[in-house]
Structure formats: structure tokens, C-alpha cells
Amino acid sequence: MMRSGLGYDLHRLEPGRKLVLGGVEVPSDKGPVGHSDGDVLSHAICDALLGAAGLGDIGMHFPDDDPQWKGAASLLFLEHVRKLLDGRGLHIAHIDAVVVLERPRLGPHFPAMRQKLAATLGISPEQINLKAKTSEGTGAIGRSEAIAAYAIATLES
Secondary structure: OEEEEEEEEEEEEEEOOOEEEOOEEEOOOEEEOOOOOOOHHHHHHHHHHHHHHOOOOHHHHOOOOOHHHOOOOOHHHHHHHHHHHHHOOOEEEEEEEEEEOOOOOOHHHHHHHHHHHHHHHOOOHHHEEEEEEOOOOOHHHHOOOEEEEEEEEEEEO
């Protein structure tokens, strides 16, 4: 049986914070404000995987008021989700994700992100597709005040 799930995340951006996406630090003058490392890509993928498995959302598993997740690397969340999937006999067939922000350009960093995400999830990098889009200067993302990510995951049992 095939199952699909959709994930989304958004964080405000502030100067002087690290921009971590897919577990990779991307050089930038701004980074996300969040309880964990604010990795919107990993968070969206977590939600997509959890949704496909019928296991709720990232907030149920990693509440932002729980001090143990303060500053945590979001790849830890993906490791936990992978274990939940393994325990239910579910396998990741494919992940497709898009990160929305004005700058910096993300394309050069996608190979490293795909490698890191794939290693964390126990799949091949070819099972992950990443894209980047801008908001064409509109809204909070267009003003470089925020970053968002969308992901869809397909699971097989």
C-alpha cells in the first residue's frame, strides 16, 4: 500500500542566527527563530512523513514547550520519525520538498542536504528531490522576514 503526507513549516528570520536547512549550515546573514534549530526543511519533511504514517504532526512528538528540544538539531527529529516508520513496517519511497525564501540561493547546497537527509532517513539521495522558490519580493518571505518549506512524502508498506 502507498501513502502520502504533506508537511509545511515557517519561521521568522533574524540577523545573527544560523541558517540550517536539511541539517546543513548555509551561509546567510539571517537565520530562523525557533525552539530547536529552526530547520524548516527537516520540519516539513517530518510532518510529511508523520502525516503519511497517520502519526500526527511534529508538535505532538516534539512540543516547542519541552526544554529537551531547546536548540536541538532537527535531524534528531527525523531519526525519531524514521524509527517510528520502521516500527510500523513503513518505508520511504520518495520525498519532494520546496524551500521558499528570497536569499541566499540554495541550489549549490542541495547535494549536501540530500546526502545528510538521506543518511539520516536510511534512504538514497535519489529518493529526495529539493527545490527552492522565492516570493518575488512579496509578503514576509519576500521581505526576507521569514522562511518556509513544503514537503510531500510517499511511504510504502
